[in-house]
Amino acid sequence: MRIAYLLESTELSGGVKVVLQQAEALARRGHRAAVVSAGPAPAWQPLSRARFERGSFRESLELAEADVRVATFWTTVAPALERARGPVFHLCQGYEGSFSFYADRREEIEAAYRAPTRKLAVSGALAARLDALGFGPAENIGQTFDPRGFFPSRERVGGREPPVVLLVGPYEADVKGVGIALEGLRLWRGRGGLFRLRRVSTHPAGEQEKAAGLADEYHHRLPPERMPFAYRASDLFLGPARPEEGFGLPALEALACGLPCLLSDTPGHREIAGDAAAYFPDGDPEALAAALPVAAGPDARARARVEGPRAASRFDISAVAAKLESAFERALAGGAPP
Numbered sequence: 001m002r003i004a005y006l007l008e009s010t011e012l013s014g015g016v017k018v019v020l021q022q023a024e025a026l027a028r029r030g031h032r033a034a035v036v037s038a039g040p041a042p043a044w045q046p047l048s049r050a051r052f053e054r055g056s057f058r059e060s061l062e063l064a065e066a067d068v069r070v071a072t073f074w075t076t077v078a079p080a081l082e083r084a085r086g087p088v089f090h091l092c093q094g095y096e097g098s099f100s101f102y103a104d105r106r107e108e109i110e111a112a113y114r115a116p117t118r119k120l121a122v123s124g125a126l127a128a129r130l131d132a133l134g135f136g137p138a139e140n141i142g143q144t145f146d147p148r149g150f151f152p153s154r155e156r157v158g159g160r161e162p163p164v165v166l167l168v169g170p171y172e173a174d175v176k177g178v179g180i181a182l183e184g185l186r187l188w189r190g191r192g193g194l195f196r197l198r199r200v201s202t203h204p205a206g207e208q209e210k211a212a213g214l215a216d217e218y219h220h221r222l223p224p225e226r227m228p229f230a231y232r233a234s235d236l237f238l239g240p241a242r243p244e245e246g247f248g249l250p251a252l253e254a255l256a257c258g259l260p261c262l263l264s265d266t267p268g269h270r271e272i273a274g275d276a277a278a279y280f281p282d283g284d285p286e287a288l289a290a291a292l293p294v295a296a297g298p299d300a301r302a303r304a305r306v307e308g309p310r311a312a313s314r315f316d317i318s319a320v321a322a323k324l325e326s327a328f329e330r331a332l333a334g335g336a337p338p
Contacts, residue, residue: 001031001032001067001068001325001328001329001332002031002032002034002062002065002066002067002068003023003026003031003032003033003034003066003067003068003069003070003328004033004034004035004036004060004062004063004066004068004069004070005019005022005023005033005034005035005036005069005070005072005091006036006037006057006063006069006070006071006072006076006079006080007019007035007036007037007039007072007073007076008037008072008073008075008076009037009039010037010039010040010041010042011039011202012042012044012202012221012224013202014249014250015072015073015093015094016042016045017045017224017249018093018122018143018144018249019035019072019091020035020042020045020047020050021045021144021146021317022091022144022320022321022324023035023047023050024047024048024049024050025144025317025318025320025321025324026050026321026324026325027047027049027050027051028049028321029321029322029325031325032051033049033050033051034050034051034052034053034062034066035047035050035051035052035053036052036053036054036055036057036060036062036063037052037053037054038054038055038056038057039054040054041054044223044224045224057076057079057080057082058079058082063079063080064083066084066085066086067085067086067328067332068086068087068088068089068328068331068332069081069084069086069087069088069089070088070089070090070091070120071088071089071090071091071117072091072093073096074096074108074109074112074113075112077090077112077113077115077117078112078115080117081115081116081117086331086332087118087328087331087332088116088117088118089117089118089119089120089327089328089331090112090113090115090117090118090119090120091120091122092119092120092121092122092126092130092138092246093122093126093246093247094126094175094244094245094246094247095113095126095129095130095133095135095244095246096109097109097110097113097133098175098244099173099174099175099244100174101172101173101174113130113133113135114135118139118327118331119135119136119137119138119139120138120139120141120324120327121138121139121140121141121246122140122141122142122143122246122247123140123142123143123246123247123268123271123272124140124271125266125267125268125270125271126138126140126246126247126268127139127140128267139323139327141320141323141324141327142315142316142319142320142323143247143249143252143315143320144315144316144317144320145249145252145253145256145312145315145316145317146317147256147312147313149225149228150228150231150253150256150257150312151228151256151257151258151309152232152257152258152259152305152308152309153232153233153257153258155305160235161194162194162195162196163194163195163196163235163236163296164195164196164197164198164233164234164235164236165185165195165196165197165198165234165235165236165237165238165292165296166198166200166230166231166234166236166237166238166254166259167181167182167185167197167198167199167200167238167240168199168200168201168237168239168250169200169201169241169250170201170202170203171201171203171205171206171208171209172203172206174242175241175242175244175245176240176241176242176245177240177241177242177264177282177283178201178209178240180240180264180283180284180285180288181238181240181285181288182209182212182214183285183288184240184280184285184286184287184288184289184292185197185214185238185288185289185292186212186214186285187285187286187288187289188289188292188293189214191289193289193292193293195292195296196216196217197214197215197216197217198215198216198217198219198230198233198234199215199217199218199219200219200222200227200230201218201219201220202220202221203220204220205218205220227253228253228257231253231254231257231259232257232259234259235259235260235296235301236259236260236261236262236292236295236296236300237250237251237254237259237260237261237262238262238288239251239254239261239262239263239264239269239277240263240264240288241263241264241266241268241269242264242266242282242283243266243267243268243282245266245268246268247268247272248263248268248269248272251263251269251272251273251277252272252312252315253312254308255272255273255276255277255304255308255309255311255312256308256309256312256313257308257309258304258305258306258308258309259304259308260277260278260295260296260300260301260303260304260308261273261276261277261278261295261304261308262277262278262279262280262288262291262292262295262296263277263278263279263280264279264280264281264282264283265279265280265281265282266282272311273311274311275307276304276307276308276310276311277308277311278291278294278295278300279291
């Protein structure tokens with residue numbers, strides 16, 4: 001099959017990483033998989049088997065010759081449908097219509113989701129959400145995860161004092177829940193809790209976050225190959241993402257590294273971590289502060305080294321590629337969506 005993904009941007013992000021991993025995995029299965037974008041080829045996640053074409057969607061040779069097109073963001077749905085000669089899929093990694101920073105474009109987003117595409121979701125929770133909103137049916141293909149580099153550190157005798165808390169994601173994207181996490185950490189510190197906060201974000205630190213004065217380290221655009229070291233050099237991963245988040249990839253990476261995880265209690269996080277993580281009620285800084293002392297304790301560290309990698313092992317790139325291949329073949333054969 002000739003498969004072409006339409007990518008809005010090649011900037012460093014988990015969503016772009018997933019698209020590139022899917023294309024690469026399909027190419028390794030013998031298909032001609034290509035990624036088309038107006039942005040430059042992503043040096044931070046180079047492709048070896050899949051092709052990359054830089055240029056406009058309308059003039060793309062890969063799109064013109066593709067048997068299957070895959071839109072990867074709501075803005076790429078219309079270009080994917082334009083002059084398509086085969087089935088068009090919409091890869092959904094989160095429903096953007098629920099994000100407050102897209103509130104002024106909600107009608108456009110809803111129109112894109114109502115377009116005649118076949119929906120692919122990266123989690124069962126997201127597939128269910130799209131179905132409930134009337135944008136289904138959506139097929140859950142699962143999430144790609146390359147475990148290379150993500151493994152526990154050597155077991156330490158005793159923990160770091162104070163413990164290092166890792167918080168990943170841009171403060172400005174409220175779907176990530178970073179503001180909630182910072183408030184919970186502030187409350188814990190006010191009650192005598194001792195910790196060092198390590199922040200990682202694709203955005204530079206903004207004035208509001210700087211004013212909070214909680215971060216001891218701030219890593220802007222940390223290269224993906226350095227992320228495993230950030231997990232292993234920490235004592236607790238804090239995942240405050242809201243239910244609108246399609247899939248919390250950093251939570252999966254932290255689990256694979258055997259790092260204790262304290263996550264917001266959302267369907268998406270439960271699907272990823274199951275019983276391998278501790279949880280606090282979504283959106284509740286008070287409950288988060290109350291849960292932090294136990295979540296960062298030595299018992300949690302010992303348990304996470306065993307349960308985290310076990311939970312992460314359920315996610316596999318080749319399994320996702322096989323599901324994608326099946327979905328594309330069914331569409332080309334004229335079968336109805338699931």
